[in-house]
Amino acid sequence: MKYDFDTVIERRGTDCIKWGVYPEDVIPLWVADMDFRSAAPIIEALRERVDHGVFGYTRPAEALRLALRERLKKLYSWGIKDEQIVFLPGIVTGLNIGIQAYAFPGDGVLVQPPVYFHFFRDPAHHGRTICAAPLVRRGDTYEIDFDRFESAITDRTRIFILCNPHNPVGRAFTEEELGKMAEICLRHRLIICSDEIHCDLLYPEHRHVPIATLSPEVADRTVTLMAPSKTYNIAGLECGYAIIQNEGLRRAWQKTSFGIVPWVNIMGHVAALAALREGREWLEQVMDYLRGNRDFLAGYVREKMPNIKMCRMEATYLAWLDCKEAGLPENPADFFVKEARVGLSNGPDFGQGGEGFVRLNFACARKTLTEALDRMAAAMSKL
């Protein structure tokens, strides 16, 4: 079927975070979900389950593990076993389990800022030390400085939290880059927690490589976090998974989670299964639409806001905009919300290297995006 992403769907009044935080006259382009309806087979599967009307304790269907295994095999030639999949109510939950299972208070956690804020705030919250290896800006993209990466590791660093694809800089790391990072991590005996939640949102010419697929040695030290939530716009249904091939790491994970981390809710399972089995058609179409929005945004910024620099995007629907030379009188996110009534994510929230940036979520109808950009350009023209 042909999906319609152009029609603007009213999300206010649905308790959604994105549209609920700001006053009514602000267009919110911040938190990472999409304004689109999810895939028809997902909606239909949920409807059928609701009609059944009994919502007692539930475990993930065998079919869900099978669907995930088949997908990993097909996309990445990655063969895993059923027992290596651990279901989770969210990827941030997974990050926090990893931090506590594999590092003691005072131990170090390696991260690559600017990055999704849970990567550095959550370890710090639990008393772990942040070892920062910032990504390096080169032209319109970011690269890894491998010397800096290695020198950020101390003798107390235990975990590397990788964000691939990377939020917010939009990189899909190459096999070569992943190989070099993995080699360094293995040499220092780090555990790799690889957050691959954005792995289905890659633009043409780019290919996702799960770091665990590089070699059995890397797989043995890696926890891979994946979910259908970003891919199919079902984040509110809270279903994700950790793939942990090493039995010892899996045991430590389960010990840390015991009695604290709840099972995934029924609707999350149902939606995940429908997504993995029947979501492809929707995903292909949404990626086409997102690619159109990305290119439209890049063209708009180039022509009408030339002092803002948009980073090249290999993946995600989150654009990383450098406003340092835009001559704004204050922090860019504050400026745009006050003067343009557009709500963007604040660059400094992504840690080191985020100053002067905003992150713009373009997973919305083109009309909404155009209106937001017109408002931003108008606000800047008054400077």
Ligand SMILES: Cc1ncc(COP(=O)(O)O)c(C=O)c1O
């Ligand atoms: C890299 C990354 N990890 C995790 C999450 C959130 O995952 P969850 O809602 O499953 O906790 C996000 C959401 O933006 C993200 O960008």
